[in-house]
Amino acid sequence: MTDATFRKDSDRDSTLLSTVPLAAYVLQGLFHNLYGIVKFIPSPIGDFLRLGVMRLFGARVKFSWIRDGLTVYYPWRLEIGRNCWINEYCHFNAYGGIKIGNHVLMGHRVSVMSDDHVWEDADKPILTQGRVAAETVIEDDVFIGANVFIGKGVRIGRGSIVGAGSVVIKSVEPNSIVAGNPAKLIRYRNPPPSLPLKGGGDV
Numbered sequence: 184m185t186d187a188t189f190r191k192d193s194d195r196d197s198t199l200l201s202t203v204p205l206a207a208y209v210l211q212g213l214f215h216n217l218y219g220i221v222k223f224i225p226s227p228i229g230d231f232l233r234l235g236v237m238r239l240f241g242a243r244v245k246f247s248w249i250r251d252g253l254t255v256y257y258p259w260r261l262e263i264g265r266n267c268w269i270n271e272y273c274h275f276n277a278y279g280g281i282k283i284g285n286h287v288l289m290g291h292r293v294s295v296m297s298d299d300h301v302w303e304d305a306d307k308p309i310l311t312q313g314r315v316a317a318e319t320v321i322e323d324d325v326f327i328g329a330n331v332f333i334g335k336g337v338r339i340g341r342g343s344i345v346g347a348g349s350v351v352i353k354s355v356e357p358n359s360i361v362a363g364n365p366a367k368l369i370r371y372r373n374p375p376p377s378l379p380l381k382g383g384g385d386v
């Protein structure tokens with residue numbers, strides 16, 4: 184923060200527009216304004232309204248319970264299957280795409296990312312260096328504990344459990360129980376869930 188340019192409004196504007204394509208920026212703004220109206224409406228009515236606004240902006244969401252306070256960026260790159268429970272105050276940044284399967288249970292305040300900042304050039308502000316994107320996938324029947332962070336490009340295999348407060352930056356094999364920062368395997372689930380999952384599954 185020693186560089187004075189960080190504090191100039193004119194520089195802030197130009198960096199914003201150069202790192203975010205204009206159409207996406209405008210669409211994102213429209214989405215935020217409309218979604219903001221329904222973002223904190225309590226469940227269950229709020230769940231339906233949030234689902235509807237996300238769909239209006241291109242999210243492919245089947246019927247799932249979307250609790251209040253969920254923040255979504257780039258809803259048109261977000262996919263959520265059926266009968267998921269997304270608890271309060273989660274955060275999805277779908278810049279690189281986020282795919283969530285069926286019957287996924289997510290505790291409160293879970294962050295799911297699909298991009299990261301580029302920071303290789305130490306002589307330039309990080310904000311001007313663009314972003315690197317990779318799709319993040321959470322397969323069917325995954326249970327994610329509260330306050331978990333899931334980094335870009337991670338795939339969490341079907342039937343897995345992620346312990347509360349974990350930081351997941353590497354993919355997780357199906358039917359694993361992982362926890363910690365960084366998340367490590369505790370053990371595999373025993374017995375493994377039957378295939379195919381009752382109620383269907385395709386992620």
Ligand SMILES: CC(C)(COP(=O)(O)OP(=O)(O)OC[C@H]1O[C@@H](n2cnc3c(N)ncnc32)[C@H](O)[C@@H]1OP(=O)(O)O)[C@@H](O)C(=O)NCCC(=O)NCCS
Pocket residue numbers: 270289290291327328329344345346347348349360361362363364369
């Ligand atoms: C991950 C979890 C499912 C494991 O439960 P469990 O099988 O009963 O695990 P145990 O208590 O036997 O712990 C096994 C080991 O994992 C560790 N561990 C368990 N949960 C952990 C967590 N969240 N973070 C870090 N380590 C964890 C334990 O310390 C223990 O380590 P040790 O063998 O070195 O002593 C559970 O701890 C958890 O985090 N559940 C999520 C709860 C939640 O967020 N609910 C939200 C409701 S929607």
